[in-house]
Amino acid sequence: MALLLLNAALILAVLATAHWYVFRRLVKDASRDGGPWRRVGTVLVWLLVAATALVLTAGPAELPYEALRFSSWTAATWLPLLMFLTLALLLGELARPLLRRTLAHRAARSSGGPGDAHGVAQSADASRRLFVARVVAIGATVLAAGTAALSRAGGSPSQRPGEQGVEVAFPFTGLWRARNSPARRVPSHGTNLLGGRYAIDFIAVDDEHRTARSRSWRTFFATEPPQLFRAFGLPILAPIDGTVVAVHDEESDHDARRSQLALVPYTLGQGARLRQGVNAIAGNHVIISLSEKGPYVALAHFKAGSVRVSVGQKVTEGEHIGDCGNSGNSTQPHVHIQAMDSADISVARGVPMLFRRFREWPSGPDKARIRERTVPQEEAVVEPLPVARP
Structure with a gap:
């Protein structure tokens, strides 16, 4: 029993970490504080957290049929997407510093002179961070959605009414x-x-x-x-x-x-x-x-x-x-x-x-x-x- 509870706690911790990581990379890093992207993204992530909780509880609780059907759809759609999205974002961690360094070198070459103030440099770096975060976020989302769609393409056949047996x-x-x-x-x-x-x-x-x-x-x-x-x-x-x-x-x-x-x-x-x-x-x-x-x-x-x-x-x-x-x-x-x-x-x-x-x-x-x-x-x-x- 102790091992089962430990397994349950570990799985919940992994799911919580994955949701937090998705929020951090897709919402917080890719938006400005108080902006519409931040507000909408935060609400969306919390809705997805609630959907995951529904998947974990709907079956054991034997909720009404409509709730079970929504839970089944969520389990077949959101959870695979969460897995692919987390993996895609982890791949994005490799590209993130390279992209920032490339942008910094390009900005340095195009700079007209040594008169950059410290505040201007900080502002430029913040803009580069935001740009890189959005590029990685959009790229990871497209990659994850495409992978999830391919994994569901060409669904399994079924036994049709009227088939012999x-x-x-x-x-x-x-x-x-x-x-x-x-x-x-x-x-x-x-x-x-x-x-x-x-x-x-x-x-x-x-x-x-x-x-x-x-x-x-x-x-x-x-x-x-x-x-x-x-x-x-x-x-x-x-x-x-x-x-x-x-x-x-x-x-x-x-x-x-x-x-x-x-x-x-x-x-x-x-x-x-x-x-x-x-x-x-x-x-x-x-x-x-x-x-x-x-x-x-x-x-x-x-x-x-x-x-x-x-x-x-x-x-x-x-x-x-x-x-x-x-x-x-x-x-x-x-x-x-x-x-x-x-x-x-x-x-x-x-x-x-x-x-x-x-x-x-x-x-x-x-x-x-x-x-x-x-x-x-x-x-x-x-x-x-x-x-x-x-």
């Missing part, structure tokens, strides 16, 4: 939030490894679309026990009729992380978990085959000791096969489902899925719609609906 039922009942949906991007989890190209995660929510019963200081700065979350221990159901071809139930459930500050060190350890193999990523999991040659459907992150099926067992759609947990590469209790072309997750390629009839709330608990044979939108809440089977 393996038809599956939802592996649960009640209300669950869709995350890492292929309707947003493909590959949905940012990689084609481990058959996850079209994978999707679901997190149980209550009637107000909240994932946990309460919040505390740990929500924003550290980890939380998985039992706090609504999804933990809920039944997970077979999404298809088929045969169980793989089972793993030897991983423990670990603490959950809603805190953006606690997620940073966890994300940095992703490579180490991947090197440990499939079980460290999928945790406790079950793989079901539709036929002898597939395709295959995998469900991951079961609660330790909860898996109810064994290899070779026939299962029917809707059968209770285990309970939702927080094992493997999981930041909070949820169920991960993916279709693939091989029973070996380490070499499998992802296959699109189509979920049967469901009610979807794409933008908060007040606006619902009925959808069929498609994938839920990112961050939408879904509820499975009965459908007549042939």
Whole structure:
């Protein structure tokens, strides 16, 4: 816990320093005291500080949908720009003294005589400082904005409505939030490894679309026990009729992380978990085959000791096969489902899925719609609906 709090304090210090540095170089150094540039720039930087604070708190606090959407946009736009801007300004530190020296030499050569007064020299130096600061500021801003725009250009494709795929039922009942949906991007989890190209995660929510019963200081700065979350221990159901071809139930459930500050060190350890193999990523999991040659459907992150099926067992759609947990590469209790072309997750390629009839709330608990044979939108809440089977 102490290490987590130290990490959180370090990240906050880095963010505070970056915002201060941007204010110093883009606003204070590049403007005159009391001028319009200084006033507007100061207000703008404080608004950006508030936006960063919103990014750090909106998700863990589970704010209303509109606030979460703005927070998501801010996280995808402002934070990358802040990083590129800070790097560009640091590069500008190399050019700053060279540019000032060049301007000073040019002024000396063009000077008409030795009659410069001390005050005039100081005024000329202040003007050169202001000119250099503005050149560096504008250059760094253009460079950072261009880099950020290039990094977002040519956005990832997504799974479109009407696209063919393996038809599956939802592996649960009640209300669950869709995350890492292929309707947003493909590959949905940012990689084609481990058959996850079209994978999707679901997190149980209550009637107000909240994932946990309460919040505390740990929500924003550290980890939380998985039992706090609504999804933990809920039944997970077979999404298809088929045969169980793989089972793993030897991983423990670990603490959950809603805190953006606690997620940073966890994300940095992703490579180490991947090197440990499939079980460290999928945790406790079950793989079901539709036929002898597939395709295959995998469900991951079961609660330790909860898996109810064994290899070779026939299962029917809707059968209770285990309970939702927080094992493997999981930041909070949820169920991960993916279709693939091989029973070996380490070499499998992802296959699109189509979920049967469901009610979807794409933008908060007040606006619902009925959808069929498609994938839920990112961050939408879904509820499975009965459908007549042939």
